[in-house]
Amino acid sequence: MTNPSANPTRPIPGRPRSKTAQRVRERLIQAGLVGCALFSILITASIVVILAAEAIQFFRLDEVSITEFFFGTEWSPLLGAEKHFGIWPLICGTLLVTAVAMSVALPLGLITAVYLSEYAPPRLRAVLKPTLEVLAGIPTVVFGFFALTVITPGLISLHEGFEIYNAFSAGIAVGIMCLPIVTSLTEDALQAVPRALRAGAFGLGATRFEVSVKIVLPAALSGIVAAFLLAIARAVGETMIVALAAGSSPNMTLDPRESVQTMTGYMVQIFLGDASNYGPEYLSSYAVAFMLFVMTFGITVIGQKIRKRFREVYQ
Amino acid sequence: MSAEVTTFGPDRLSRHGRAASIALRMLKDRGFVVICILAATSSILVLSWLLWSILSSGLTYLDWAFLDDVPSRKPEKAGMGPAIIGSVLVCAVCAFFALPIGVGSAVFLEEYKPTKGKWVKRLHAFVQLNISNLAGVPSIVYGIIGLTVFVEMFGLFGSANDPALAIGSHPFEASDGSSYLEQAWYYFQLPIGRGVLAGALTLMLVILPVVIISAQEALRAVPDSLRHAALGVGATRWQMVSKVSLPAAVPGIMTGSILAMSRAIGEAAPMLVIAGIVFITYTPLHLMDDFTVMPLQIYEWAKKPQEAFHAVAASGIIVLLAVLLGFNALAVFIRNKFHKPLS
Amino acid sequence: MMEPSEAALPEEPVATHEEITFKTDLSQTRPSEDPQDLDAAVRVERFSSWYGDFQALQALSFVIPENRITAFIGPSGCGKSTLLRWINRMNDLVPSARAEGVLELHGTDLLSSQADVVDLRRRVGMVFQKPNPFPKSIYDNVAFGPRLHRKLSRSETDDLVEQSLNDAALWDEVKDRLKASALSLSGGQQQRLCIARAVACGPEILLMDEPCSALDPKSTAAIENLMATLRQHYTIAIVTHNMQQAARTSDFTAFLYQGELIEFGATQQIFTKPEQRETENYITGRFG
Structure with missing residues (x-):
């Protein structure tokens, strides 16, 4: 029955495929895919190079000094006989809006995430999850419209001190926009905490609240911090809401009732206006964009790094 | 206080400290639940409030003519026909570029993981890190990059009004004797100017990270056992990818891509930099033509001081949200209909 | 009880011990042979392998x-699966895996970096622990490999599919639904697919x-x-954790322990009078 000398395999019918053609195709496809992947690096590189090159051109102008740009507290590129390019009013406006936004999004998002992850009965979950997904899918221009036509009139009717364009209204809208991001990233972090930790605490007679606050939250802390950072980066870079609701007066102020201008708001103003190409105010938008990129990219990089390390801990 | 006598069983705790009030602990637990429910319902309330306020003011001007009409100085005559066509064109061209590149990158990252070579591995990790970081870059920054790279092309080819290269235009003499350049539907110029193509390419930069990340997730959901089976019968890497992993991941990739495109439709900031606010009363004739998109048109209306235009903006928002709803419904449909178990 | 034939085995999940009939129990019928007397399909000589710094296999030599x-039997982590995966x-x-020594299939060096891995894998069929059919039709699953190469x-193709399904004793069960999804088959049928x-x-x-580790007794x-x-x-x-399975099905048995080949010989001899103490301890269930 056994015949070791014979070829044990049955011959397969058909003609063999060309090995060379296969190898060439394989190589070409691999090269194409590598090209696709390198494209994303090209994007990052061109962002850095273009923004830096134009910013350098801006700093070379006679009207501009680097010291004033980084330390000046007056930003008046369009009006007045003497132009001033001190970026702090723009940063101040950005941070003010971001602070308001985060004071809305972080606590609400954190509590919602804890609720979703640790408490929520399936029925409420089935309502909450889609709600947050819908919120996340709404274009930011819609939030801007909402801030301008609903939140601002509401604020003014509550308190006379609010201006038509104000940081507070824009901040609330940005906060609503960030809420789904905070919630979903935080919930991910909470879910990554092993079930066994919870079981251990419950087994010692802890209440659900004690398990959530004393066990799960501390264990997920770095993941939550990462979620917060990513949300902050989003708030800093948000454009349409502030362009509609925050105004366009670069004020050095911490009063959220006043009109401010953010970095993104300034860029919108320049690109919508008839600022002459290659004039100082046009070039200044590149310098502002560079600052914005450095800030958001920095926060994102740190956030992603913390997030990655957090994930590794629980894998 | 050190215990002088070692105790066992229930006595061990009762000899140390005071008992915490169970009632108080349970109260905290209940109180926290109440806070949670308040926080959670607030997001539902905000969403309903937002939708209600938009619907209540937007339904005034919303009719079929609104979808077709051109923008107008009179609110009751204004429509978003050109903006809808513009959005469709820009997103279609954007998808044409973004989907192949995005899925290609995802395949490289998920299916061509290097096993040997320190530098190749580093490059791989760097690309991955870079993509998650690109997702965090504000979209207006992409707008500025698009303006420099696509619209002006670094000024290498002159200005958009006086292009260095123009294909598909020919002089045309009107009946009154004046002559101008007529542009065919395939008109192409360098630099490409503030046209549909520039908008689409810029939008591609914005959504590329989203497409890549969602396609990666879809590929990751394909179990490794299928890949091993394919390699086990002697498939090359690409045969494994094209015949096993990709087909299995297609529903997921499509769902992710549709959601990415719905993000693209709603993007206003980069479009604002590329297209500016232009008063357009016609639909784009070719890919270099001026255009506007729905969110940009909404922005323009919302920015106007007259209250009546805010209602028009709300109508526009209803149309935009309806389109997004359609996209999401399609994504959910594909997810449910084609999502087969894989093992 | 119907006549047990592998082609007509119904695929009910519940099976009592008595119902299962093994057609052949090689350990009873086969004469003991010396592996050295037979032609070698795979030759292994001073073969060692590492995952990073961990040495998974230590200088194995056998055919x-x-x-x-x-x-191949032995406790978990003894290197059985590692050998198959080589x-x-x-x-x-596996990024950190490397190997030294000789590993040949019919004289072809399996470790050479110049080797055509794709062709090697065609020449070596692999059946995995869990059934892993592609989410395609039964027909396309079987035709998948041949279509890659030829x-x-x-x-x-029709002929080839029928022959192969016949070889796997599956043809009679699926011949009427070759276009059905492979995932509609039961676990045992999937593994035969x-x-x-x-x-x-x-x-x-x-x-x-x-x-068979993911299958019910009948399958x-x-x-x-x-x-x-x-x-x-x-x-x-075949790599198995199930000692009875090794005894029932195989002609030769290799016992591996902590990456070393402790004993290799005719199955009957290994299970009745093993030469090594460890082998005896393992097959009598004293460890592992």
């Missing part, structure tokens, strides 16, 4: 004889990595009976 069933180069997917006409898929490529050796019996039939045409190497 897997042609047209016989060779079982024979079809699945370890290429240009086939429709009728050639995976065997058909491997066989369709015309492999010189079939590797089975605990092919296990079907696979074991199938192995007895396949033995006429194929060299089979």
